[in-house]
Amino acid sequence: MDFNDTPEEAEYRAKVRAWLEENAPRGVKGASLGDEDESQMDACKAWQAKKAAAGYAQIRWPKEWGGGGGTTIQSVIFAQEESRMGVQLGGPFAIGLGMCIPTVMATADDETKKRFVGPAVRGETIWCQLFSEPAGGSDVAAIRTRAIKDESSVDENGDFDWVINGQKIWTSGAHYADYGIVLVRTDPDAVKHKGLTMFWIDMKSPGIECKNIHQMSGARGFNEVFFTDVRVKDSQRLGALNDGWNVSIITLMNERASVGGGGGARGGGALKALQVAQKIRDENGDPLSNNTTVREKIAEHYVRAEGLRFTGMRSLTALSQGKTPGPEQSVSKLVQASAMQDLADFMVDLQDQAGIIRDPAHAVENADFQEMFLGTPGGRIAGGTDEILRNIIAERVLGLPGEIRVDKNIPFKDLPTGR
Amino acid sequence: MNFDFSDEQLALKDEARKFLAAKCPPDRVRKLMDEDSPGFDPELWAQVAEQGWLGAAIPEEHGGLGLGYLELCCIAEELGRAVAPVPFASTVYFFAEALLRAGTAEQKAKYLPQVVTGEIIGTIASAEQAGPVSAANINAEVSGGKLNGVKMPVTDGVVAHHAVVLAKEGGKPTLYIVDLNGPGVSREAVNTIDRSREAARVEFKDAPVERLGEVGDGLALFEAINDRAAVLISFEQVGGADMCLEMAKNYALDRFAFGRQIGGYQAIKHRLADMYAKNVLARGNAYYGAWALNSDAPELPIAAAGARISASDAYWFAARENVQVHGGMGFTWEVDCHLHYRRSRQLGLVAGSARSWKHRLVTMLERRNAA
Numbered sequence: 001m002d003f004n005d006t007p008e009e010a011e012y013r014a015k016v017r018a019w020l021e022e023n024a025p026r027g028v029k030g031a032s033l034g035d036e037d038e039s040q041m042d043a044c045k046a047w048q049a050k051k052a053a054a055g056y057a058q059i060r061w062p063k064e065w066g067g068g069g070g071t072t073i074q075s076v077i078f079a080q081e082e083s084r085m086g087v088q089l090g091g092p093f094a095i096g097l098g099m100c101i102p103t104v105m106a107t108a109d110d111e112t113k114k115r116f117v118g119p120a121v122r123g124e125t126i127w128c129q130l131f132s133e134p135a136g137g138s139d140v141a142a143i144r145t146r147a148i149k150d151e152s153s154v155d156e157n158g159d160f161d162w163v164i165n166g167q168k169i170w171t172s173g174a175h176y177a178d179y180g181i182v183l184v185r186t187d188p189d190a191v192k193h194k195g196l197t198m199f200w201i202d203m204k205s206p207g208i209e210c211k212n213i214h215q216m217s218g219a220r221g222f223n224e225v226f227f228t229d230v231r232v233k234d235s236q237r238l239g240a241l242n243d244g245w246n247v248s249i250i251t252l253m254n255e256r257a258s259v260g261g262g263g264g265a266r267g268g269g270a271l272k273a274l275q276v277a278q279k280i281r282d283e284n285g286d287p288l289s290n291n292t293t294v295r296e297k298i299a300e301h302y303v304r305a306e307g308l309r310f311t312g313m314r315s316l317t318a319l320s321q322g323k324t325p326g327p328e329q330s331v332s333k334l335v336q337a338s339a340m341q342d343l344a345d346f347m348v349d350l351q352d353q354a355g356i357i358r359d360p361a362h363a364v365e366n367a368d369f370q371e372m373f374l375g376t377p378g379g380r381i382a383g384g385t386d387e388i389l390r391n392i393i394a395e396r397v398l399g400l401p402g403e404i405r406v407d408k409n410i411p412f413k414d415l416p417t418g419r
Numbered sequence: 420m421n422f423d424f425s426d427e428q429l430a431l432k433d434e435a436r437k438f439l440a441a442k443c444p445p446d447r448v449r450k451l452m453d454e455d456s457p458g459f460d461p462e463l464w465a466q467v468a469e470q471g472w473l474g475a476a477i478p479e480e481h482g483g484l485g486l487g488y489l490e491l492c493c494i495a496e497e498l499g500r501a502v503a504p505v506p507f508a509s510t511v512y513f514f515a516e517a518l519l520r521a522g523t524a525e526q527k528a529k530y531l532p533q534v535v536t537g538e539i540i541g542t543i544a545s546a547e548q549a550g551p552v553s554a555a556n557i558n559a560e561v562s563g564g565k566l567n568g569v570k571m572p573v574t575d576g577v578v579a580h581h582a583v584v585l586a587k588e589g590g591k592p593t594l595y596i597v598d599l600n601g602p603g604v605s606r607e608a609v610n611t612i613d614r615s616r617e618a619a620r621v622e623f624k625d626a627p628v629e630r631l632g633e634v635g636d637g638l639a640l641f642e643a644i645n646d647r648a649a650v651l652i653s654f655e656q657v658g659g660a661d662m663c664l665e666m667a668k669n670y671a672l673d674r675f676a677f678g679r680q681i682g683g684y685q686a687i688k689h690r691l692a693d694m695y696a697k698n699v700l701a702r703g704n705a706y707y708g709a710w711a712l713n714s715d716a717p718e719l720p721i722a723a724a725g726a727r728i729s730a731s732d733a734y735w736f737a738a739r740e741n742v743q744v745h746g747g748m749g750f751t752w753e754v755d756c757h758l759h760y761r762r763s764r765q766l767g768l769v770a771g772s773a774r775s776w777k778h779r780l781v782t783m784l785e786r787r788n789a790a
């Protein structure tokens with residue numbers, strides 16, 4: 001057991017640090033997942049291209065696919081150093097590179113891969129994930145968006161059109177994405193998991209209409225996406241016909257496999273919380289950081305964040321030794337999402353009446369904690385709700401029984417629906 | 420970076436698990452708790468000594484195996500899992516560590532070889548009253564080489580042969596070694612919430628002492644020893660917490676209510692998922708502590724605090740909810756849940772409460788922020 005860098009790791013870290021010192025953009029306020037500020041998009045794209053040219057984009061991916069041909073540890077070291085420099089410009093690419101492109105790579109032919117992977121790595125194209133619908137987010141297999149084969153469109157190569165009608169919702173980044181992967185129903189007579197198919201889609205296709213959704217935080221990161229007679233070629237299919245459920249699992253596994261602990265700072269936000277508490281006076285004029293309850297809370301946040309960081313490192317160790325990581329990483333998103341919300345609420349409470357102020361000119365820490373307060377509820381829903389994640393841990397890690405399913409063995413079209 | 424135990428260390432852990440499953444099954448622990456003078460299993464103690472575990476981290480020159488602290492962490496996890504009724508923590512994590520940190524060459528030579536063989540059971544006597552150990556809370560006093568005062572609770576204080584005692588000399592906190600069978604020492608058992616580990620009230624009246632370390636270094640040494648012990652105890656806690664999760668899971672799979680396994684209800688599933696999450700976090704923090712302990716890293720005090728706070732939380736949660744999942748059965752003497760319920764609190768207090776560790780952690784973070 002050794003927590004420190006090996007000589008090779010230290011060497012790589014020094015190299016990365018020097019490169020970042022030279023090249024990292026300063027003073028650009030980054031965009032985070034889900035609430036991309038479009039004015040930052042140019043900066044994000046430029047930085048992604050620069051990283052790709054230097055082999056620092058998708059470090060773990062083979063060079064032939066535009067990656068860095070490096071190791072998992074190297075990609076984590078880079079992320080740590082990038083975050084140390086305060087550069088947060090990867091948001092717009094996270095869904096594409098973290099979920100969509102890996103799905104393409106696992107299912108598409110070489111020609112399709114060549115067409116999409118390189119440009120996505122270089123930040124030239126942005127992807128979105130079109131899974132959730134009004135009819136189902138947790139229960140993705142309940143989606144209703146329909147694709148029907150146009151028999152009249154079969155060409156000399158046997159390729160043909162599917163015509164898509166329906167609606168997606170909560171699609172992060174759809175308003176600026178170039179491409180997406182879309183899950184649709186191709187066989188409503190089959191049971192619900194067996195009648196789905198995945199396609200890649202050009203977001204500029206005729207018949208796609210994107211309507212931005214105003215989030216509770218005030219941001220506008222996700223969208224409703226309407227499909228009216230949108231045509232996709234059968235050659236755009238990812239995976240087998242009616243095997244879309246298994247393909248969507250590839251996507252979601254990739255989402256969950258993105259090893260944590262990478263850019264995670266020591267102690268999460270707890271050290272910042274302590275600094276803030278040191279500056280605020282209590283009833284007696286003493287720093288709030290002397291208050292026992294405040295100290296206990298800060299300690300709890302610190303320890304929880306560190307626990308997550310070290311858990312990431314355990315998984316990373318397994319990966320770097322060519323072993324399959326244990327299931328421990330499955331707790332990461334569940335714990336993290338609530339921890340962030342708790343921290344935000346605690347920090348707002350510390351500020352007493354001033355805790356309501358969101359105006360950066362007047363608020364503590366430029367209103368970072370007020371923004372966090374309003375943004376963190378989404379974290380407990382996006383990418384699997386707390387409840388679904390607990391089900392997954394209970395069932396897949398601990399082996400407890402699955403939920404009672406009333407929708408088994410019934411054709412999709414006969415299932416009861418709610419609102 | 421390599422954040423895992425080696426294959427050899429994991430093999431040692433596996434061996435320890437098998438050994439304790441055979442020699443220290445839960446009904447043996449429970450039977451011991453029924454006895455008039457509970458809290459110590461001499462037969463198991465002799466077997467543990469035979470395994471060489473007492474000297475796992477004690478250098479070979481003092482008769483130990485000289486393996487290292489990572490190996491000791493592996494053993495600790497299994498002892499915690501088995502709720503072993505032996506004075507292992509008192510003797511190895513506290514008494515032996517105190518000697519290794521602060522003892523002279525003669526003191527080490529005098530005590531450590533007998534610690535390794537199990538002939539000397541040692542402990543630490545720090546607390547005197549409710550509240551954390553601090554300069555203000557120490558009344559025991561040494562003058563002219565004689566100790567006067569009362570220490571309570573002294574874990575394993577009934578069976579221990581020697582104790583490291585924190586007392587003041589001319590107002591300065593200092594550590595001493597005291598022969599508990601020597602003159603001027605009287606002790607009586609005190610009943611505690613964990614009957615699988617005994618504790619004593621120890622009274623000193625002009626008891627002769629042997630100083631350990633310098634006069635005035637007592638508190639700093641005590642904290643350094645406590646940091647080391649906290650990491651090792653965190654492994655016992657992680658072991659216990661994982662055992663609770665396993666028990667709860669197995670019961671939830673076996674027990675039917677309202678026509679299905681109770682493990683099928685989300686109230687149970689989600690609680691066990693939360694238990695798992697806390698255990699994972701505790702293990703991560705404990706590993707960091709293990710690394711810091713084994714490499715004597717400057718991060719040790721912060722790492723120890725993290726390990727202690729996280730493991731205390733995880734074990735208490737797991738122990739308490741394990742009782743709950745067992746329903747009425749969980750509240751009985753015959754079912755093992757209460758062994759962990761008791762032990763989780765014992766371990767959560769014996770090296771200082773979570774409250775005081777949180778305070779200590781933030782004090783260290785303040786120092787680091789200022790630096």
Ligand SMILES: Cc1cc2nc3c(=O)[nH]c(=O)nc-3n(C[C@H](O)[C@H](O)[C@H](O)COP(=O)(O)OP(=O)(O)OC[C@H]3O[C@@H](n4cnc5c(N)ncnc54)[C@H](O)[C@@H]3O)c2cc1C
Nearest residue numbers: 129130131132136137138170171172378381382383385387
């Ligand atoms: C910020 C943000 C970004 C998003 N980005 C995308 C995106 O890019 N692409 C995309 O496809 N989707 C995206 N989503 C959608 C997200 O995946 C869904 O919101 C999520 O899966 C929950 O689905 P739902 O909103 O339909 O809620 P529902 O599934 O209706 O859930 C409502 C409540 O019921 C609970 N519930 C549901 N089923 C169970 C059960 N079996 N047991 C216990 N409780 C249950 C849920 O936990 C939740 O509390 C995003 C969401 C957010 C908030």
Ligand SMILES: Cc1cc2nc3c(=O)[nH]c(=O)nc-3n(C[C@H](O)[C@H](O)[C@H](O)COP(=O)(O)OP(=O)(O)OC[C@H]3O[C@@H](n4cnc5c(N)ncnc54)[C@H](O)[C@@H]3O)c2cc1C
Nearest residue numbers: 674675676677681684685686687743744745746747748750
């Ligand atoms: C101190 C004490 C005194 C008692 N005195 C009496 C008495 O005088 N007379 C008498 O008749 N009984 C008495 N009882 C029994 C008591 O009523 C039962 O223990 C209690 O109803 C739980 O039942 P159980 O023990 O069979 O646990 P189970 O029903 O097996 O429950 C085990 C666990 O599963 C959970 N669980 C069960 N069903 C569900 C569900 N549908 N959804 C979610 N979780 C579920 C429970 O909450 C529990 O955590 C006493 C119990 C105690 C502890």
